[in-house]
Amino acid sequence: MKIAIVGPGGIGSTFAFQLARAGHEVTVVARGKRLEQLQRDEAIVKATGERAAVRVSAALDATTAWDLVLVTVLAHQVDAVLPALAESAAKAVMFMFNTFEPLGRLRDAVGASRFAFGFPAILATLDDGKLTSKIVTRGMVTPVTDAAWAKVFKDAGIPAVVESDMESWLRTHAALVAPAMVAIITAHARQAGVPWAEAMNLARAMEEGLRVVRQLGNAITPEPVAKLSRLPTPALAAFLWTLSRIDAVRKTGAAGPGEPRALIDAMVAAAPGQTPALLAIRP
Numbered sequence: 001m002k003i004a005i006v007g008p009g010g011i012g013s014t015f016a017f018q019l020a021r022a023g024h025e026v027t028v029v030a031r032g033k034r035l036e037q038l039q040r041d042e043a044i045v046k047a048t049g050e051r052a053a054v055r056v057s058a059a060l061d062a063t064t065a066w067d068l069v070l071v072t073v074l075a076h077q078v079d080a081v082l083p084a085l086a087e088s089a090a091k092a093v094m095f096m097f098n099t100f101e102p103l104g105r106l107r108d109a110v111g112a113s114r115f116a117f118g119f120p121a122i123l124a125t126l127d128d129g130k131l132t133s134k135i136v137t138r139g140m141v142t143p144v145t146d147a148a149w150a151k152v153f154k155d156a157g158i159p160a161v162v163e164s165d166m167e168s169w170l171r172t173h174a175a176l177v178a179p180a181m182v183a184i185i186t187a188h189a190r191q192a193g194v195p196w197a198e199a200m201n202l203a204r205a206m207e208e209g210l211r212v213v214r215q216l217g218n219a220i221t222p223e224p225v226a227k228l229s230r231l232p233t234p235a236l237a238a239f240l241w242t243l244s245r246i247d248a249v250r251k252t253g254a255a256g257p258g259e260p261r262a263l264i265d266a267m268v269a270a271a272p273g274q275t276p277a278l279l280a281i282r283p
Contacts (some may be wrong), residue, residue, distance in 0.1 A: 001067040001152070004060055006036065006081055009107035010124030011096070012072035014133040015158065017044040022156035026054040030203040031183070035130035040098040047130040059084070063267035066090040068149065070122070075099040089232050094118055094149060098259055100174040100266035101166050117166045118144035119173065122158070127253060128229045134248075135159075140224060143169055144196060172225055174263045175209030181253075181260035182281050183244045188253025195238065206279040212271045257283035 001024045005012045006280040008028040012074050022025040030038055035058055038044075060069065062084060069090040073081060075097050085093050087108050094116040095106055121142040124133035135158055136142070143163035150160035163169050178201040183194050194202070210220060210229050213228040220226045228239075243249055264282045268275045 001025065002064065003027070004057075004064070004066045004069045004177075006060060006069060006071045006085075007073035007077070008132060008248075009072065010046070010126050010131065011122055012070070013044050013071055013126065013131045014120070014122050014124045014135065015072065015153075015203075016054050017046065017050075017052040018135075018156040018158050022042065024156070025055070026052075027057055027061075029057050031058060031184050032087070034126075034129070041129070045130055047127065048133045060088060062087045062091055067092065068152075069093045071095045072097060074259055074262075076102070076258070078106070081278070083107075083108050088217070090114065092116055092146070092149070094144070094146070095272075096120055098170070098177065098263060100171055100263055103170075114115045116144065116146040116149060117170075118142060118160070119166075119170065120150070120158075123252065125254070138223065139204070140232050142223075154272050163222075163230060165219060165221060170222050171216065172210070172214045172216045172229075175213050175267065176206060176228070178209060178226060178241060178260045178263040179203070179206040179239060179281060180240060180277075181263075182283055183240045183256075184249055185253040185257055185260065185283060187244035187250045191250075193250075194241060197242060199237040199241040199244075200233065200262065200279070202240045203233050203251055206236055206240075207233065207280045208275055208277040209267050212267050212275065215274075216270060 003019055004027045005016045006029045008030050016028050016060050038056040043053045043192050045051050093110040093114050096118045121136035137159050141159040144160050145166050147162050150162050153160040158221050183202050187193050263283055264278050
């Protein structure tokens with residue numbers, strides 16, 4: 001299959017590596033320093049030295065009938081690529097990033113028949129252009145809205161399941177992950193785990209975000225996350241306290257505060273005047 005990946009950061013590069021290794025014709029669309037690295041290497045290169053050859057482009061070719069365009073930019077970057085996606089001859093466009101916003105705008109931009117969404121159950125970083133990634137292969141694996149692409153990803157070594165209520169899944173995830181990301185970013189900056197008092201504040205913000213999800217009429221999903229959401233505040237704080245002390249997780253805090261800030265802003269906008277705990281942790 002012909003697959004284009006727009007935004008080959010850690011997540012996009014992991015998909016590019018796995019799909020290229022599985023025999024698909026993969027083109028990565030990048031910019032800036034990452035584009036220069038990829039043009040030089042003509043491959044996704046892992047920190048272990050493994051390589052997967054890919055094609056490289058500075059822009060998405062709108063005339064190519066891509067079987068899939070996989071969009072792994074951050075949510076605040078997607079508007080810049082929507083016109084090219086709308087004009088593209090791609091057969092399917094799958095967005096894959098953290099968002100709390102309704103999905104209708106993206107569906108309308110590319111057309112309902114081409115639209116898909118997913119979320120990567122992958123922990124990945126790029127160090128000087130070299131990829132380090134861990135793919136979740138058991139439990140909460142990558143959810144996607146399309147069964148056919150779930151199979152393609154699974155066959156490429158990225159286990160995936162079909163999620164019928166992706167908007168609820170994403171909003172639940174955003175409510176949980178935004179405080180966790182703040183904990184990780186803080187821990188990365190200090191090179192030390194967050195203290196208990198901060199972990200408690202982050203846990204209260206997590207509970208507040210989940211209340212917003214319910215108020216919007218969305219389900220808390222999937223069930224393992226729903227179980228986590230029912231834990232008492234000290235148990236959630238203990239989870240965040242521990243998370244901030246895991247070196248491999250703390251390293252991802254180098255990405256900075258942009259993503260959790262955007263998620264928190266979206267939750268605050270959805271429930272004006274009802275989110276003091278979220279505002280208190282906003283980085």
